[in-house]
Amino acid sequence: MKFARLKEKFISSIMDSSGELFSVIDASGNYQFVGGSIRSLLGYQPADLVSRSAFEFIHPDDQPLVASALGSALFNRTTNLPNFRFRHLNGSWRWLQCRITNMSDNPEVRGFVTNSIDITDRVEVERQQFRSQAHYESLFHNHPDAVFELDRGGFFTLVNKNFPKLAGYGPEEIKGMHFRDLVHEKDLPIALNAFVRALEGNAHQVELSIVKPEQEEVYLTIAVVPVVIGNDIVKIQGIARDITLQKKYESYTAAQSKQLHSIMERLPESFFSLDREWRYTYANNHYCQYLGISKTDLLGKKIWDLFPDAVNGSFFKTCLQVAQTGMPAVMETSSPHHEATTINLQIYPTGEDISVHFVDITEKKKEQDRLEKLSLVASKTNTCILIKNKRGQIEWANEAFESVTGYTLSEIILRDSTALLSGEETDPKTLNKIRKHIANGKPFRGEILNYTKDGKKIWFFLEITPVHDEHGDLIRFISIRTDITARKAKEEELIEATRELFRQNHDLQHFSYMVSHNLRAPAANIMGLSSLMGRIDKRDAMYDQLIQKIKLSAHNLDTVIRDMNHVLSIRDQHEDLQREEVYLARIVDEAITLMEYKLNRQPCNLQVTVDSEIKLVSNKAYLLEILKNLISNAIKFRQKDKPLDLTISASRKKETVTLKISDNGVGMNMHQVGEDLFKIYKRFHVGYQGRGIGLFLVKTYLDILKGKIKVTSEPGRGTSFKIQFKA
Numbered sequence: 129m130k131f132a133r134l135k136e137k138f139i140s141s142i143m144d145s146s147g148e149l150f151s152v153i154d155a156s157g158n159y160q161f162v163g164g165s166i167r168s169l170l171g172y173q174p175a176d177l178v179s180r181s182a183f184e185f186i187h188p189d190d191q192p193l194v195a196s197a198l199g200s201a202l203f204n205r206t207t208n209l210p211n212f213r214f215r216h217l218n219g220s221w222r223w224l225q226c227r228i229t230n231m232s233d234n235p236e237v238r239g240f241v242t243n244s245i246d247i248t249d250r251v252e253v254e255r256q257q258f259r260s261q262a263h264y265e266s267l268f269h270n271h272p273d274a275v276f277e278l279d280r281g282g283f284f285t286l287v288n289k290n291f292p293k294l295a296g297y298g299p300e301e302i303k304g305m306h307f308r309d310l311v312h313e314k315d316l317p318i319a320l321n322a323f324v325r326a327l328e329g330n331a332h333q334v335e336l337s338i339v340k341p342e343q344e345e346v347y348l349t350i351a352v353v354p355v356v357i358g359n360d361i362v363k364i365q366g367i368a369r370d371i372t373l374q375k376k377y378e379s380y381t382a383a384q385s386k387q388l389h390s391i392m393e394r395l396p397e398s399f400f401s402l403d404r405e406w407r408y409t410y411a412n413n414h415y416c417q418y419l420g421i422s423k424t425d426l427l428g429k430k431i432w433d434l435f436p437d438a439v440n441g442s443f444f445k446t447c448l449q450v451a452q453t454g455m456p457a458v459m460e461t462s463s464p465h466h467e468a469t470t471i472n473l474q475i476y477p478t479g480e481d482i483s484v485h486f487v488d489i490t491e492k493k494k495e496q497d498r499l500e501k502l503s504l505v506a507s508k509t510n511t512c513i514l515i516k517n518k519r520g521q522i523e524w525a526n527e528a529f530e531s532v533t534g535y536t537l538s539e540i541i542l543r544d545s546t547a548l549l550s551g552e553e554t555d556p557k558t559l560n561k562i563r564k565h566i567a568n569g570k571p572f573r574g575e576i577l578n579y580t581k582d583g584k585k586i587w588f589f590l591e592i593t594p595v596h597d598e599h600g601d602l603i604r605f606i607s608i609r610t611d612i613t614a615r616k617a618k619e620e621e622l623i624e625a626t627r628e629l630f631r632q633n634h635d636l637q638h639f640s641y642m643v644s645h646n647l648r649a650p651a652a653n654i655m656g657l658s659s660l661m662g663r664i665d666k667r668d669a670m671y672d673q674l675i676q677k678i679k680l681s682a683h684n685l686d687t688v689i690r691d692m693n694h695v696l697s698i699r700d701q702h703e704d705l706q707r708e709e710v711y712l713a714r715i716v717d718e719a720i721t722l723m724e725y726k727l728n729r730q731p732c733n734l735q736v737t738v739d740s741e742i743k744l745v746s747n748k749a750y751l752l753e754i755l756k757n758l759i760s761n762a763i764k765f766r767q768k769d770k771p772l773d774l775t776i777s778a779s780r781k782k783e784t785v786t787l788k789i790s791d792n793g794v795g796m797n798m799h800q801v802g803e804d805l806f807k808i809y810k811r812f813h814v815g816y817q818g819r820g821i822g823l824f825l826v827k828t829y830l831d832i833l834k835g836k837i838k839v840t841s842e843p844g845r846g847t848s849f850k851i852q853f854k855a
Contacts, residue, residue, distance in 0.1 A: 149224075149244040152237060157182045157198060160239050169246055171217030187213035187221055201228040201240055211247065223251040274368040277355070282307050282323055285363065294348075294370055296340030312337040312345060326354045326364045335371070347375045380623070401481045404451065406430045409481055443473065447482055450475050456571055458593055460489070476573070512588070512609035518602045520544055520566045532611060534581030545607065549578035553585070562592065569594045569602040575612065587616040710748050712778050712785065713738040719755035720776075726763050731771035738778040744785050744855050750829040755789070757822040758849055762791035765816055767844075785855050790848040796841040805839060 149170070150163035158181050162174035183191055190212035201207040207228045213221040226244040231237040268275050274291035276284055284302050292299050295310055311319040315336035322334040331353045337345050351367040392399055398415035400408060408427050416423050419434070432439050446457050456476030463469040473486040512529035514522055521542045530536055533549065540548060546562050554577050565572040572592040580586055588609040595604045664670055716738050720727070727734065759774070766772040773792040778785065794813060796805075804810045806827035830837050834854065841847035 147245060149242075151177075151242045151244070152239040153182055153242060154239050155202060155232070157195075170214065170222065176217075185215045187215070189213075198228070198240075201230055205230055211251070214244075222246055223248040271367065274370075276302075276366050276368070278307060278323075278364045278366070280327065280361070280363070291368070294346065294368060295338060296342065296344070310338045312339050322350070322352050323364070326352045327361060329354050329356070329361060345372075346370060347372045397485065397487050399483070399485045401478060401483045402431060402447070403481055406432060406447075410483075446473075446475055447484075450477055450482055456573060458571065463488070512611070514545055514607040514609075516545070516605040516607060518569070518604060520546070520563075520605065522548075523604070529609070532580070532586065532609075533578075551577070551579035551583075551585070553577055554579075562590075565592065566605065575616075578609075585613075586611060587613045707745050707747055709743055709745050710751065711740065712742045712744065712751075712787065713740045715748060715751045716755060716776055716778070719752055719759060722752075723756060723759045723763070726760070727772075727774075730763070730766065732763075733771055733773045735773075735775045736777070738776065739780070742778055742780050742785060744853050746833055746853065750833055754826050754829050754851070757826050758789045761822055762789070762793055762847075765791075765793045765813055765847075767792065767794055773846075780855060783855050785853045787851040787853070788848065789851075790846065792846040795843045795845050795847055797843055798839070798841055801841075 147165070147169075149165050150161075151159055151166075152161040153159055158179060159177045160179075162172075162177045164174055166172050166174060166177065177185070183195070186194055190210075193210045194212050197207055197209045207230075209226040209228060211223055211225055214224045216222050223246070224244045225247045226242055229241045229243075231241050232239060268286075269288045271288055272290070274294040275288040276291050277286040279285050284305050284307070287299060287302050289299075292302060295302060297305070307319060307323070308316060318334060318336045322332065322336075325332055331351070333349065333351055335347070335349050337347045339345055347370070348368045349371050350369075353365045353367075354361045355363045355365055392412050395412055395414060398412065398418050400411040400415050403409050407430050411423060411426050413423070416426060419426070432444075438444055442459060442461055446459050449455075450457050454477050456474065458472070458474050460470060460472050463471045469488050469490040471486045472489045473484055475482060475484050477483075512532050513526040514529060515524040517523055522540045522545055523542075525535075525537050525540060535548070546559055546566075550559060558574060558576050561574070562572055562576075571594060572590065574590060576588055576590050578586050578588055589612050591608040591610075593606045593608075594602055595606060597603050716736060720734070720736070755776075762772065762774050770792070775790045776788070778787045780786070794816075796813075798805075806823050810824075827837065829835075830851065836852045838850045838852075839847065840850075
């Protein structure tokens with residue numbers, strides 16, 4: 129008996145210290161016995177659960193699954209329950225893994241023995257892993273940039289939806305493709321080096337260009353990251369961004385920088401730059417003349433070697449402040465080179481350098497008080513001056529401001545000019561930056577798009593300078609607006625001119641290729657036939673055939689030359705093209721009259737709807753040629769088994785005139801035609817006569833007239849041309 133009690137205590141001690149929870153439940157799920165380990169696992173005393181239903185403690189969402197599994201335990205020796213949540217004494221839910229052993233036939237047990245372990249930490253780890261994987265996949269597939277993965281051989285294994293758009297290939301085409309097949313040949317060494325570095329475990333950034341299927345070069349910046357699992361690099365991930373426009377912009381800004389340098393050299397005011405060691409890195413001609421030193425002798429020297437007395441003075445301290453804070457500063461001081469003069473200096477950071485712009489204001493200081501400088505600036509016709517209180521509200525405006533913006537002083541007094549002059553296209557970031565600088569009492573310099581009282585857009589270079597009293601307290605702001613609208617327009621014109629020049633060069637290359645191709649064929653024929661004639665008797669019948677073929681080839685050669693002269697004459701004359709006010713209805717009537725003999729050769733239903741009052745400023749001859757070519761095409765490419773339906777209509781909406789020519793001809797497959805529609809000597813119909821020059825001429829005329837054309841067409845249903853002009 130004593131041994132039995134010792135054995136029972138031994139077993140109880142093991143169960144109390146075990147990491148598993150042992151219990152016995154009946155067929156209804158009521159606890160008959162609970163092991164002591166429940167104290168450490170779930171916080172309860174065994175007596176708290178005995179005679180109570182286990183379902184009181186199981187999460188409501190998990191009860192149906194547990195009940196179903198418990199039902200299966202009635203007929204099986206051992207049953208594994210699905211993982212479920214069990215309420216801890218502190219109210220939290222703990223995940224349990226449970227195995228049930230059916231011992232209802234054992235007279236010593238007469239119930240179901242459960243072995244449960246707490247798997248909450250494991251479940252949380254699995255959930256976190258699932259969330260991490262889902263998060264990674266979401267980032268990969270939904271990333272705004274083009275993301276891809278390469279295997280260790282350099283082959284694409286996975287791309288997100290943006291990569292095919294960037295590369296120009298379909299997703300299935302890219303998978304299995306080697307990265308070398310995309311990279312431009314000049315950048316292959318860069319790409320291979322980046323790949324090797326990634327295989328060595330180095331994440332880095334690289335810039336290179338790829339070539340699309342249509343041979344378009346695209347510049348990319350790519351973040352290359354090795355993917356490591358354990359200690360092995362299993363794949364390489366890249367995040368690519370299109371920087372083609374940035375590269376073009378850099379080229380453009382380089383040209384602008386050169387132009388700016390030229391302007392700086394011509395400025396009648398002094399300008400120079402200093403590096404972090406106070407050495408001159410740039411000085412314009414005016415500054416060198418002011419000092420009486422050549423640029424060669426000045427550059428590279430320390431400014432304090434020239435002006436040792438200025439060390440630790442106000443200019444030195446201000447420059448130091450600008451270098452440390454990165455914020456521009458304005459100051460007035462006596463000139464160290466000419467003691468009797470006062471200069472105004474604008475000091476601001478430019479990359480690693482500090483730039484200084486200064487003017488001699490000696491005479492102004494003699495004649496004016498602290499606001500007279502502003503009055504002199506205000507006298508300039510293109511400069512608008514505002515004086516604002518420290519809250520940014522307008523207190524005074526000069527006449528130039530009233531003249532340029534259309535607002536009178538009485539209309540703007542105590543108003544916020546930032547909000548007053550802003551419109552729908554004003555950059556919100558610039559506005560927020562201005563407000564932030566004013567709130568912090570700091571100066572601002574930058575460009576901004578404003579609107580006049582009547583809604584006209586106007587670009588300003590805006591300078592806002594805080595004014596402090598003798599105690600350093602902010603008292604007002606001085607706002608200077610310089611009208612740079614003309615300069616901005618020139619910049620836009622330059623960009624547009626660059627685009628137009630690129631397009632014209634592209635068209636000229638294509639034109640030259642096609643003309644040379646079409647010249648080569650008849651010329652080769654003439655040469656071959658001429659050579660053959662020398663070997664044939666003139667009395668032979670074939671001799672006359674060769675003569676006819678040579679004539680035909682000469683005729684074809686003459687046709688190509690005339691086409692070439694026609695196109696070149698159009699291009700040569702467009703600069704001096706005469707434009708006049710023309711009524712569109714009259715042009716349409718004249719074109720129909722000229723084409724009437726062709727229209728009458730076959731059944732034709734012609735419908736013309738053109739308002740007699742529609743007019744535009746254009747070239748009559750070019751408009752007439754456009755209409756004649758389109759009407760001629762409608763006749764030429766009609767369907768042989770039905771009458772030609774030809775509709776010509778025109779309408780005007782605001783400042784746009786729309787001309788529409790539609791027919792029911794054979795039509796075209798626009799997907800097959802693609803970009804070749806308006807190219808010279810391109811033909812799209814078999815069995816129909818034509819040289820493939822008509823639509824090319826139409827597009828050439830429209831480009832000169834600054835018109836736009838849109839074409840819709842379906843095989844067997846006809847073609848519609850929609851042309852738009854500025855009225």
